[in-house]
Structure formats: structure tokens, C-alpha cells
Amino acid sequence: MGRTGPHRDLNLQARILTSTRDLIFAEGPRAVSINQIASHAGVGKQTIYRWWPSKASVVIDALEQQFASESPFPTSGSAKEDIRTQMRAVAATFSSPTGSMIRELVAEAQGDPVLAEEFRTRFVAERRRGGAAALRAGIAGGQLRADLDIEIVIDLLYAPLWLRMLLGHQPLDEATVDAIVEQAWPALKA
Amino acid sequence: MGRTGPHRDLNLQARILTSTRDLIFAEGPRAVSINQIASHAGVGKQTIYRWWPSKASVVIDALEQQFASESPFPTSGSAKEDIRTQMRAVAATFSSPTGSMIRELVAEAQGDPVLAEEFRTRFVAERRRGGAAALRAGIAGGQLRADLDIEIVIDLLYAPLWLRMLLGHQPLDEATVDAIVEQAWPALKA
Amino acid sequence: MGRTGPHRDLNLQARILTSTRDLIFAEGPRAVSINQIASHAGVGKQTIYRWWPSKASVVIDALEQQFASESPFPTSGSAKEDIRTQMRAVAATFSSPTGSMIRELVAEAQGDPVLAEEFRTRFVAERRRGGAAALRAGIAGGQLRADLDIEIVIDLLYAPLWLRMLLGHQPLDEATVDAIVEQAWPALKA
Amino acid sequence: MGRTGPHRDLNLQARILTSTRDLIFAEGPRAVSINQIASHAGVGKQTIYRWWPSKASVVIDALEQQFASESPFPTSGSAKEDIRTQMRAVAATFSSPTGSMIRELVAEAQGDPVLAEEFRTRFVAERRRGGAAALRAGIAGGQLRADLDIEIVIDLLYAPLWLRMLLGHQPLDEATVDAIVEQAWPALKA
DNA sequence: CGTTAAGCGAGACGGTACGTCCTGTCTTAAC
DNA sequence: GTTAAGACAGGACGTACCGTCTCGCTTAACG
Numbered sequence: 001m002g003r004t005g006p007h008r009d010l011n012l013q014a015r016i017l018t019s020t021r022d023l024i025f026a027e028g029p030r031a032v033s034i035n036q037i038a039s040h041a042g043v044g045k046q047t048i049y050r051w052w053p054s055k056a057s058v059v060i061d062a063l064e065q066q067f068a069s070e071s072p073f074p075t076s077g078s079a080k081e082d083i084r085t086q087m088r089a090v091a092a093t094f095s096s097p098t099g100s101m102i103r104e105l106v107a108e109a110q111g112d113p114v115l116a117e118e119f120r121t122r123f124v125a126e127r128r129r130g131g132a133a134a135l136r137a138g139i140a141g142g143q144l145r146a147d148l149d150i151e152i153v154i155d156l157l158y159a160p161l162w163l164r165m166l167l168g169h170q171p172l173d174e175a176t177v178d179a180i181v182e183q184a185w186p187a188l189k190a
Numbered sequence: 191m192g193r194t195g196p197h198r199d200l201n202l203q204a205r206i207l208t209s210t211r212d213l214i215f216a217e218g219p220r221a222v223s224i225n226q227i228a229s230h231a232g233v234g235k236q237t238i239y240r241w242w243p244s245k246a247s248v249v250i251d252a253l254e255q256q257f258a259s260e261s262p263f264p265t266s267g268s269a270k271e272d273i274r275t276q277m278r279a280v281a282a283t284f285s286s287p288t289g290s291m292i293r294e295l296v297a298e299a300q301g302d303p304v305l306a307e308e309f310r311t312r313f314v315a316e317r318r319r320g321g322a323a324a325l326r327a328g329i330a331g332g333q334l335r336a337d338l339d340i341e342i343v344i345d346l347l348y349a350p351l352w353l354r355m356l357l358g359h360q361p362l363d364e365a366t367v368d369a370i371v372e373q374a375w376p377a378l379k380a
Numbered sequence: 381m382g383r384t385g386p387h388r389d390l391n392l393q394a395r396i397l398t399s400t401r402d403l404i405f406a407e408g409p410r411a412v413s414i415n416q417i418a419s420h421a422g423v424g425k426q427t428i429y430r431w432w433p434s435k436a437s438v439v440i441d442a443l444e445q446q447f448a449s450e451s452p453f454p455t456s457g458s459a460k461e462d463i464r465t466q467m468r469a470v471a472a473t474f475s476s477p478t479g480s481m482i483r484e485l486v487a488e489a490q491g492d493p494v495l496a497e498e499f500r501t502r503f504v505a506e507r508r509r510g511g512a513a514a515l516r517a518g519i520a521g522g523q524l525r526a527d528l529d530i531e532i533v534i535d536l537l538y539a540p541l542w543l544r545m546l547l548g549h550q551p552l553d554e555a556t557v558d559a560i561v562e563q564a565w566p567a568l569k570a
Numbered sequence: 571m572g573r574t575g576p577h578r579d580l581n582l583q584a585r586i587l588t589s590t591r592d593l594i595f596a597e598g599p600r601a602v603s604i605n606q607i608a609s610h611a612g613v614g615k616q617t618i619y620r621w622w623p624s625k626a627s628v629v630i631d632a633l634e635q636q637f638a639s640e641s642p643f644p645t646s647g648s649a650k651e652d653i654r655t656q657m658r659a660v661a662a663t664f665s666s667p668t669g670s671m672i673r674e675l676v677a678e679a680q681g682d683p684v685l686a687e688e689f690r691t692r693f694v695a696e697r698r699r700g701g702a703a704a705l706r707a708g709i710a711g712g713q714l715r716a717d718l719d720i721e722i723v724i725d726l727l728y729a730p731l732w733l734r735m736l737l738g739h740q741p742l743d744e745a746t747v748d749a750i751v752e753q754a755w756p757a758l759k760a
Numbered sequence: 761c762g763t764t765a766a767g768c769g770a771g772a773c774g775g776t777a778c779g780t781c782c783t784g785t786c787t788t789a790a791c
Numbered sequence: 792g793t794t795a796a797g798a799c800a801g802g803a804c805g806t807a808c809c810g811t812c813t814c815g816c817t818t819a820a821c822g
Contacts, residue, residue: 110219224804
């Protein structure tokens with residue numbers, strides 16, 4: 001019992017997300033419209049709205065696709081080293097074109113609570129989990145203080161990276177990461 | 191060699207900035223258009239565009255006006271206490287309607303390098319100066335480590351507040367501030 | 381090779397033209413803005429600009445719509461009588477609210493060569509054709525001179541009506557038409 | 571009781587009128603703003619509004635200045651020849667840049683009854699007087715029919731020239747003038 | 761010969777309309 | 792029946808011009 005007409009082309013979603021990413025890479029955050037994405041992907045606007053409620057929702061999926069291939073960090077045994085490695089990876093991402101997508105989402109989320117929640121749940125929480133795991137491993141291994149407030153410490157370490165991406169008030173490179181780790185270390189070490 | 195003709199009407203400027211602030215407080219940052227500001231201030235649209243290049247530029251000035259009356263923090267003698275007081279004030283501002291204006295500016299700055307630079311120079315740098323002063327005083331008084339990297343430490347302490355305002359992933363209250371200070375203190379104290 | 385997607389909504393076009401005519405009749409030609417037309421027709425401004433390059437272009441179409449229902453003049457057998465009848469009809473139109481639309485178009489066309497050409501082709505030429513036909517019939521019937529320069533004679537007869545509409549220097553009524561016909565008749569009759 | 575202060579600088583008016591004429595010559599009718607005239611004349615806007623109520627009023631004065639040096643037509647003794655000469659002069663003016671000024675005024679007058687009246691009184695009536703004089707001379711000399719309706723005949727002869735300037739539907743040259751005169755002559759001659 | 765008030769340039773002002781752009785929904789024709 | 796193309800209502804944007812107003816410079820008549 002076959003059906004007639006073309007079927008949902010699953011390639012379409014991928015094409016849309018790729019176009020979104022390419023356009024944001026090329027034009028920077030906030031400079032991309034739904035119309036542009038649609039025509040760049042060779043897709044009708046309705047096809048986008050069928051699956052996503054807003055441009056930002058598309059961006060968040062494109063971002064997730066970007067991270068899909070992310071491999072977990074190897075653990076070296078040294079908590080300080082593992083933290084530094086993770087932070088360097090975050091800094092590198094924030095400095096790369098992928099940072100533009102994140103900046104776009106943060107910007108859009110300021111006026112869209114639904115998106116904000118989605119962004120927190122699907123992206124922010126996800127990234128924090130990795131950091132928390134490293135911290136907990138360090139505590140378990142006796143290298144970090146047992147009484148650390150994990151959420152607070154994650155903010156101490158990572159918020160500077162976020163802020164430098166968003167405001168650009170200070171550089172965001174490996175030296176910066178190292179300085180943060182060194183500066184914060186006395187507060188972390190057992 | 192003065193110039194002839196009428197000059198910038200400072201009264202008017204104030205009216206525009208006040209209207210901008212009032213509207214943003216009432217409607218939220220994304221819901222305010224230049225037309226609304228103009229008609230609320232009883233002003234022609236061109237008068238706004240004569241003096242500011244964009245809505246965001248008006249907002250940044252309105253924000254500055256908001257902080258113009260800011261009084262300097264009293265110093266208690268205790269570096270830890272002074273830092274905590276300042277951070278609590280920042281957290282309070284970030285949680286107030288004024289925070290909406292800041293969030294709007296951060297969002298808009300993601301796509302507007304000129305605005306971003308203006309925001310860094312006129313707002314961010316200004317606020318960081320206060321924190322740096324408190325830290326230097328603490329170092330001079332022997333209560334804080336002499337080898338602190340001031341810029342890094344400011345980020346450690348304040349970036350979490352910024353990020354909680356922008357992402358809303360964690361609360362932003364006095365308890366949070368206290369937890370941050372306590373957690374970071376071992377890294378700061380002499 | 382057809383095209384896909386929705387097509388020009390002719391219903392909508394009619395609504396826009398009717399609104400244009402109604403507003404010009406009510407307010408006079410110069411007092412009508414595109415925004416007014418759009419909101420009176422319950423239409424987005426872009427919908428107007430999608431199909432017409434300027435307000436004047438809309439007016440010219442509204443004018444054409446006005447004349448679409450025009451019935452051809454009955455021929456009485458008397459060339460002089462037929463000419464007079466036609467001229468009276470023109471004078472009546474020029475004196476009616478429809479005259480406002482024509483005056484607006486003539487005015488606008490002074491600064492817009494494209495509109496001028498459109499007006500000549502679609503309105504002026506069309507009206508002149510009727511006059512020319514009457515004249516040729518008169519010549520064929522032996523009532524008018526065989527060597528008439530049709531274009532010149534049409535100007536002789538109708539230009540006074542146009543000019544009185546545009547300048548208002550002299551009345552534009554049936555008596556005027558009759559006087560013109562009587563005065564010019566010796567130059568026309570066989 | 572005299573007054574103090576500088577007096578009205580009559581040079582200014584001339585400069586304004588010349589600038590107006592130059593700009594209309596250069597840009598065509600309908601393309602000139604008061605701001606442009608003011609800055610081209612090196613004059614404040616208020617100086618223009620001090621003496622003229624509208625842009626069109628300035629144009630009408632500039633036009634009059636243009637005609638100030640006009641010399642009366644010599645009379646040849648032949649009514650037909652005199653009429654033809656006058657009409658050729660009118661056609662030449664209408665075809666020259668001066669025609670742009672007239673077109674601007676006709677256009678503006680369609681929406682401004684006060685200007686329309688001023689234009690009729692100060693320009694149209696003035697020009698018609700010359701034609702009427704030639705016709706009356708021809709009647710007096712027995713070359714033209716005694717029962718001519720002067721106003722109607724002036725329209726018959728000159729309205730085609732006006733209309734060709736305003737609509738551009740037919741050429742406006744000496745051959746045209748000759749054709750009009752020849753075609754109309756049987757209606758005029760005694 | 762200094763005072764004073766008008767003429768003047770420059771241009772800021774409130775306001776209106778413009779024509780462009782984008783969003784999110786709806787419609788049509790092709791495959 | 793899904794799709795690409797794109798029309799649609801709505802509304803913000805930034806520009807241009809209008810006619811009024813204000814500022815400070817210059818200048819001529821009065822005292």
C-alpha cells in the first residue's frame with residue numbers, strides 16, 4: 001500500500017542547518033534572516049517554520065549539530081591539567097566561528113524566554129556537565145577541596161570565558177585560560 | 191571660533207533618555223521602537239537620529255544617565271567586606287529593570303562592533319575601575335595577595351554575575367554573591 | 381514553463397484601486413499617502429509597492445478602472461453633433477472628482493518621465509483615439525474637410541478643455557464646449 | 571521715528587531667484603527643495619520664508635524675472651503673421667529650460683489654490699493679454715472675423731502648446747505652430 | 761563713537777511620508 | 792501530499808523635506 005507524492009526529505013533539515021551555520025559564519029551573528037537561510041538552502045520558508053518556531057531555534061539546532069561530533073576529554077589523572085584542557089577547548093570554540101552562533105543565541109535569548117530556556121537546557125547545562133564531572137573527579141581523587149560548591153566554581157572558571165566572548169573586553173586565548181586557572185587554583189586545591 | 195545657529199538642546203536629550211528608560215522599564219528592551227521613544231518624548235524621529243546612530247546608542251546613554259548619580263562605595267577597612275558590598279550592588283542592579291537595559295545592549299552589541307566598543311569603553315571599563323580600586327586597596331593594606339592579576343580576578347568575581355544575568359542559568363542574589371566571595375577568598379587573601 | 385507560488389491577487393488589486401479612488405475623491409489628490417491607501421484597503425504597504433512603483437502609478441490604474449466601464453458614444457449621423465457630445469462628456473469628467481485624479485497625475489508626471497510616458501500611453505492616447513475616430517467618420521461622410529490634420533484638430537478641440545481643468549483660468553461647462561465647437565467649426569466643415 | 575539695524579538686502583532676493591532658476595534648469599521640475607535653494611544661494615532658509623510663503627511662490631517670481639526683459643512683438647501688418655510669430659515665441663519658451671519652471675508651477679498649483687490664483691493672475695493672464703491684443707488688432711484691421719470670441723480663440727491657438735509642454739504627447743516645434751495656425755485659419759479669417 | 765536692534769547664515773526642532781526590509785502565515789503549482 | 796516559491800498583513804527602520812524656531816554674528820541708524 002504505497003503512498004504518492006514525494007516523502008519528507010530528511011536531507012532538508014541538514015541542508016537548512018548547514019546553511020544557517022554557513023551564513024552565520026560568513027555574515028556574523030545578528031545579520032542573518034530566515035529569508036536568507038531559506039533561499040540559501042533552496043528551501044521554502046514554510047519548510048523552516050514547519051519544524052522550528054523561530055530563527056533562533058534553527059540556530060540552536062545548528063549549534064548542536066556542530067557539537068555532535070565532540071569527543072569526551074581524556075582524563076590525565078591531574079585535575080588541574082584536565083580543567084585547563086577543558087577550558088582551553090571552550091576558549092578555542094568561543095574564539096572560532098562557532099562562537100558567532102553562540103553569541104547570536106545569547107543575544108536572541110535576551111528577548112525570548114522560551115528560547116532562553118531551550119538554550120540553557122540544551123546547550124549551557126550540557127557544557128556545564130563536563131566541567132562538573134572533572135571537578136567531581138578531582139574531589140574524589142583528593143586533589144580538590146572536598147567542600148567545593150560545584151556550580152559556583154564552574155561559574156568562577158567558565159564565566160570569564162563567556163564574558164570575554166560576549167563583551168570582548170579582554171583577550172580570550174590560552175594564556176588567559178592559564179592565568180585564570182593559576183589565579184583560581186589556591187581556592188580549588190585540597 | 192564658535193559656531194552659529196542653534197545648539198544641541200540638552201534638555202531635550204535628557205527627555206529622550208528618560209523616555210527611553212521609562213519605556214524599556216515598562217515594556218522590556220526588545221519591545222521599544224525609535225518611533226515610540228520619539229513620540230513618548232514628544233520629539234521628531236530625526237532629532238534622535240541627529241544625535242545617536244541607533245536605538246542601542248540611545249540606550250547606552252540612558253544607561254549612563256542611570257548611573258550618573260551613583261555614589262562611590264564607602265570603604266570599611268575590610269577588603270573582603272568591601273568586595274562583597276560592591277558585588278552585592280552589582281547583583282542588585284543586574285536584577286533590577288536596569289538589568290534589562292544592560293541585557294539589551296549586550297544583545298545588540300553582538301551584531302554591532304561600533305556599539306560593542308562604545309559599550310566596553312563607556313560602561314564596562316567604567317564599572318571595572320571600581321572593582322580594581324577595591325582590589326588594589328586590599329593589596330596595599332596587606333589583606334590581599336600582592337601578586338594578584340587584577341583583570342583576571344575581576345573576571346573571576348564579576349563574570350559570574352554578568353553570566354547569571356544574561357543566561358539566567360543560576361540565581362543572582364545576595365547568597366550567590368556571598369558564596370562566590372567565600373569560594374574565591376582562598377585565592378585572594380594574602 | 382509556468383511559475384510556482386501564489387499569484388497576484390486580482391481581488392486585492394481592485395480593493396487597492398477602489399480605496400485609492402475613494403480617498404482621492406474624499407481628500408483631494410495631494411492629501412493621500414500610500415500608508416493611508418494601504419490601511420484603508422486593509423493591505424500591507426509592501427503589497428502596494430510589489431505591484432506599483434509609486435503612488436502615481438496606483439492612481440493611473442485607479443483612473444483606468446474608472447474608465448473601464450465607459451460605453452462608446454452613439455453616432456448620430458451628424459459629425460458636429462457627435463463631436464460636441466464627446467467634448468461635453470470630457471468636460472463633465474474633467475469637472476467631476478475624476479478630474480482630481482487626472483490633475484494629480486499630470487502634476488506628478490511633470491517630475492517623473494516614466495509616469496509621464498505611462499500616462500500618455502495608457503490614458504491620453506486612449507482618449508484621443510475616440511476623438512480621432514469621430515473626426516475620421518466625419519471626413520468619410522463628407523461632412524468634414526478631407527485634408528484635416530487629425531492630431532492638430534484634436535488638440536484644437538480638446539486642449540482647451542484640458543487647460544481649463546489644469547489652470548482654471550476659464551470656466552469648463554457645456555456653454556464653453558459649444559462655443560469652442562462653434563468657433564472652430566468653419567475650420568472643420570467640408 | 572526711524573528704525574535701526576540693517577535693511578533688507580535686495581541682492582539677496584536676486585540671488586535666491588537666480589539659484590531657483592539655475593536649480594530647476596539643472597534638475598528639472600519637481601526635483602528642487604527649499605533646502606537646496608537656500609544652500610545654493612548661500613542663504614538661510616528663514617530668509618526665503620521671510621518673503622515668500624512657499625517654494626512655488628519663489629518659482630513664480632523667478633519665472634517673472636525671466637520674462638522681465640521680454641520685448642513686445644513688432645507688428646508686421648499681417649495678423650496671421652503676427653499670431654504665428656507670437657505662437658512660435660511661446661513654443662520656443664515652452665521648449666526651453668524656462669518651460670521647466672512653468673511645468674513646476676502648473677504641477678504645484680494642482681494642490682494649492684492660492685498659488686493657482688497667483689499663477690493665473692500674474693503669469694497666465696499676462697501672457698493671454700498679448701495674444702488678445704494681436705487678435706483685436708486683426709479684427710480692427712478687417713483681417714479677422716469681427717465676431718470672434720477672443721477667449722475661446724486664444725484657447726484654441728495656445729492650449730495645444732501648453733498641453734504639448736505638459737503632456738509631451740506630440741512635438742512642440744515651429745512646424746507644429748504653423749500647422750495649428752493653418753488648420754485654424756479658416757475659423758479666424760474675415 | 762558706542763549702543764542697540766534688525767537682517768542674516770546656519771541649522772535644530774516637531775512632524776509627515778517615504779520606500780525598504782523582515783517576520784510568520786497562507787496560497788498555488790509542480791513533482 | 793510534500794515541497795519551492797512567494798504573496799500577504801503588519802510594522803520598524805532610517806532618510807528627506809517641510810515650515811517654524813533659535814542662536815550668535817554683522818551692520819546701520821540713533822543717540
